[in-house]
Amino acid sequence: MKSAEWGSYEDAPRLVTDVPGPESLKMLADQDRYETASRTYTSVFKIGVSRARGSTIEDVDGNRFIDFFSGVSVINLGHGFPPVRNAIRDQLDRVVHINEMPTETRMNFLKAFNSTLPAGLKDRSKTMFTVTGAEACETAIELARHVTGRKTIVAFSGSYHGVSGEIISATSNPHYRGYAGIGLRDIAYIPYPYAYRFPFHVKKEDMSAYVGDMLRHMISDPYAGPGEIGGVIVEPIQGEGGYVVPPDDFLPAIREITQEHDVPLILDEVQSGVGRSGKIWASEYTKVSPDIMCVSKSIGEGIPISMIAYRNEYDEKLPPGFHLGTYRGNPLGMAAGNATLNYLRDSSVLQNVRSNGSHILKRLEEFAQDNSYIGEVRGRGYMIAMEMVDDPATKKPGTRRAARIKEYMFRHGVLMHTCGHYSNVLRFMAPLTIEPDLADRGIDILGDALKEVQ
């Protein structure tokens, strides 16, 4: 959708000052006085934001940036997308907060959401609202533990499920547990089939079976170590772990084993969901239906809302008040979610994401032919990764190199974020509606950055 009143600023990237510009610097200094030093995004994207349109962001100095970042995969349909903005405005005039009481918007959203779910959950599941992605994942593991009566949850290396409460244990980066001052609690890890850095000497095509064998051993052998397994939580495509697309036989293998042993399978679609992979749910690529699914981020297009969908049978085991929260099920978020799901269903946006995503992937692969510091290019839809290394032979992570590329791009008007086990993976996660020529302009700048940092 491009119209006179909506779409990206056509002149982006437009730099009218050096960046950060003087007004941004003043605002950032002021922010430093009042806000926590633990902020991370403003250490790279050093701008005070004035407004945002489509896939572009204008700073307080009048510079316009291309947004390859989407507020970490939240603004999926673009900043100020009219159907979403209008739905939020309309809801704002009706009711903003009403706890669990049904409204027309809530019912429309629940039905629209249900209609998109994987086959095993569609018309066979209940929805429980939460507020953040971490809370959805946290609630999912609590539910799995409750219905099985078993404590240990299996998670995967490279996982990111949030950093609050119990779920922090299922997030693989140990720094977060260190900051929170807790140890690993009732979580057992197995490797994700991350071909570029798989820790065992097995062929790429055997990785899923290998990981499956580890999971089967952990579930079925009482002396395996971690105790009785109450659930498996997995991202269909890893997000913060490095935009890692597993082989297509991975999720089916995990599904088969969990089903065999009656262990709930939790799919965390917080980042990969709502169109980012080129399908509404990334699990659609392999037709795997989980027992519990976690959704957040772009379903609210910037309004905090999250939820889990879970099998009807589990609902029979839940007492009232199993999970509580004042802000669960925000009406503005549901209005946004309804407009988003309808648009994904009725427009050609997902098809565009798949074809433009392939085009971008191809461009990055071309860069890789001339640049040995690009260890791997991978991705699906608009989850596209370029993993930087310092030494192609040893795969020594190119953390500093990725940071310098990110900095170059920022200074030339593109906001691109990193992820990965070593923060060495540049990731393309632009809004799904980004204009193809704008995306190409940003990728050209990535090409320049690669030459500069070479």
Ligand SMILES: Cc1ncc(COP(=O)(O)O)c(C=O)c1O
């Ligand atoms: C896959 C996944 N799950 C959970 C979360 C946590 O979401 P939140 O930051 O809203 O707590 C994230 C956040 O990046 C995520 O990528």
